[in-house]
Amino acid sequence: MLPTDVLEAAASELTDWQGSGMSVMEVSHRGKDFVAAAAETESLLREVMGVPQDYRVLFLQGGASGQFDAIPMNLTAVGDKANFLNTGQWSAKAIKAARTQGLDVTVLADEAASNYTTTPAQGSFTVDPTAAYFHYTPNETIGGVEFGYVPDAGGVPIVADLSSTILSRPIDVSKYGVIYAGAQKNMGPSGLCVVVVRNDLVGHARPRTPAVWDYKAMAESDSMLNTPPTFGLYLLGRILAWVKDAGGLPAMGERNHAKAAALYSFIDASEYYTNPVALDSRSWMNVTFLQAKPELDKTFVAQASAAGLTNLAGHRSVGGMRASIYNAMPAEGVQALIDFMADFERRNA
Numbered sequence: 001m002l003p004t005d006v007l008e009a010a011a012s013e014l015t016d017w018q019g020s021g022m023s024v025m026e027v028s029h030r031g032k033d034f035v036a037a038a039a040e041t042e043s044l045l046r047e048v049m050g051v052p053q054d055y056r057v058l059f060l061q062g063g064a065s066g067q068f069d070a071i072p073m074n075l076t077a078v079g080d081k082a083n084f085l086n087t088g089q090w091s092a093k094a095i096k097a098a099r100t101q102g103l104d105v106t107v108l109a110d111e112a113a114s115n116y117t118t119t120p121a122q123g124s125f126t127v128d129p130t131a132a133y134f135h136y137t138p139n140e141t142i143g144g145v146e147f148g149y150v151p152d153a154g155g156v157p158i159v160a161d162l163s164s165t166i167l168s169r170p171i172d173v174s175k176y177g178v179i180y181a182g183a184q185k186n187m188g189p190s191g192l193c194v195v196v197v198r199n200d201l202v203g204h205a206r207p208r209t210p211a212v213w214d215y216k217a218m219a220e221s222d223s224m225l226n227t228p229p230t231f232g233l234y235l236l237g238r239i240l241a242w243v244k245d246a247g248g249l250p251a252m253g254e255r256n257h258a259k260a261a262a263l264y265s266f267i268d269a270s271e272y273y274t275n276p277v278a279l280d281s282r283s284w285m286n287v288t289f290l291q292a293k294p295e296l297d298k299t300f301v302a303q304a305s306a307a308g309l310t311n312l313a314g315h316r317s318v319g320g321m322r323a324s325i326y327n328a329m330p331a332e333g334v335q336a337l338i339d340f341m342a343d344f345e346r347r348n349a
Contacts, residue, residue, distance in 0.1 A: 001328040002188065006238045017234075024234040029227050038228070041237035045194070048240050048248060049166075051173050056202055058195040058215060059223040059233055064090075064163045064182040067193060068097035070213035071133070071159055071178060074197075074205045078102035080132040083156070086110040087119055087147075088140030089317065090161060098135070106131070116143045119281040127153040133177060139164035141185075142315040144288035144322060145281050150175050157201060164285045166194070167243060168327060169253030177201050183232055185285070186327045188239055192232035243327070252327055259325050259334045260284040266338045272345040276320075290320040296348055297321070307340050 017024040018033055027034050042057050051057060060066070071094075076082065081104045084095050088111075098105050106128060109120035127134045134153040139146045141164045150172070151158065157177025165171070166179070167186040173179065173196060183192040195215070203216040211217045212226050243252060264282060267273045272292045275282065291300060300321065301313045314320040325334055 001326060001333075002235075003239060003242045003328040006235065006242050006328075009238060010235060025231050027230075029224060029230050034230060035222075035224075037237060038222070038224075038233050041233055041240065044237060044240035044244065048243055049171065049173060049196075051196055054199045055173060056197050056199060056215070056219045058197065058218050059228055059236075060193045060195055060218060061191065061212065061226075061229060063190070063193050064161055064180055065093065066213065067161075067180040067195065068094045069101060070209070070215075071135070071180070072098050072101035072103055073209040073213060074215045075157070075159075075178070075201055076101070076103055076132045077206065079104060081106065081128055081130055083108050083127050083131045083134045083153075085120060085125070085136040085151070086112070087137060087145055088116045088143045090140055090142070090163075091135075091137045094135055094137070094161065103132075111145075114278070115276075116140065116145060117276045117281070118278045119145060119147050122149050122151070125151075127151075127156050129154055129156060131156050133157045133159045135159040135161075137161045139283050139285055141283075141286045141324070142318060142322075144275075144277050144283045144286040146283035146285070148280055157198070164283070164326075167239075167249065167252065168256050168285060170249040183236060185324075186239075188232050188235040190232075191229045192236065194236075255331070256284045256325070256327065259329065259331055260287060262331070263287050263323065263325070263334055263338060266341065270341075270345060272349045273341065285324060285326055287323045287325060288314060288318070288320055289323075291344075291348075293348060294319065300344060303344065304337075304340055307336075309337055309340055312337075 014023050020027055045057055082098050084107050086092055086107050095105060108125040111118050134156045136151060138160055159178040160176055162179050163182040164185050166181040177198050179196040181194050184190040197215055202219055205214045218225055267275050267289050273289050275289050304312050312321050314322045323337055
């Protein structure tokens with residue numbers, strides 16, 4: 001879900017952006033107006049997230065999945081060591097890509113024993129000080145699993161897939177070497193990937209790294225070595241302004257925590273619904289739940305959709321239901337889901 005205010009503002013400018021008589025998708029990405037808009041988006045991102053000056057902000061394509069390969073290409077040579085935590089399907093994909101890129105991969109913790117409904121206990125693993133980087137996925141969207149802490153990696157750069165966490169609450173960027181995130185959760189439409197990378201990690205790409213994934217090449221061209229996803233950049237700027245006007249990330253964090261707490265409280269009090277995730281590993285953004293009669297899953301999803309509550313089917317690999325309650329989802333939307341779930345329980349328990 002995207003903020004209604006942002007969508008309405010974008011709709012009003014769709015045929016006439018900044019008096020140009022054209023949409024932002026029709027103007028030249030090298031024209032001074034769009035270049036200025038892209039620069040403003042970066043400035044807003046730095047302000048809202050508190051990005052330190054010794055970090056570069058890159059607007060790339062290929063999604064977070066592209067970064068699974070781009071990160072080892074930029075930070076390592078073949079044979080270098082990299083440490084990972086495996087907490088679900090997105091972690092596993094990053095691990096597979098790192099091995100494909102020729103890295104010596106060590107998985108410090110794998111939560112397979114819990115069917116990926118847990119995160120490793122803080123302090124239960126030690127990062128190899130000789131590793132080129134340490135990677136983890138703070139929020140696994142499919143399983144609804146989230147870290148409640150930032151792991152200690154010593155002096156090893158932490159690389160984090162923040163696709164589902166970015167802009168949802170305050171984040172101390174200085175703890176990370178690389179943050180990457182697909183835009184399609186809290187930052188806008190799909191097609192844009194944001195990478196925030198510390199300066200000392202830029203400029204080490206392997207010789208055969210594609211230029212559009214070479215952090216140094218993209219940084220030097222202000223992310224316009226190729227034609228950028230102009231509409232995605234424009235909407236990200238609008239969304240960042242919306243976040244800022246709403247009180248910034250502290251306010252977003254309070255709202256998101258309250259929404260998740262309300263939904264989890266209902267599920268925990270129910271004798272019909274359950275949440276499979278450990279209490280200390282529950283996601284604020286992706287709330288998974290099961291019902292006592294799984295044969296009614298399709299019925300639940302169909303009736304919810306008819307009631308205006310969409311996209312509730314769980315991922316095919318885990319089943320059940322999943323409610324993604326990103327920034328733009330209002331508390332009223334969460335309450336509407338709770339009301340529907342209560343009614344469905346009364347009719348089917």
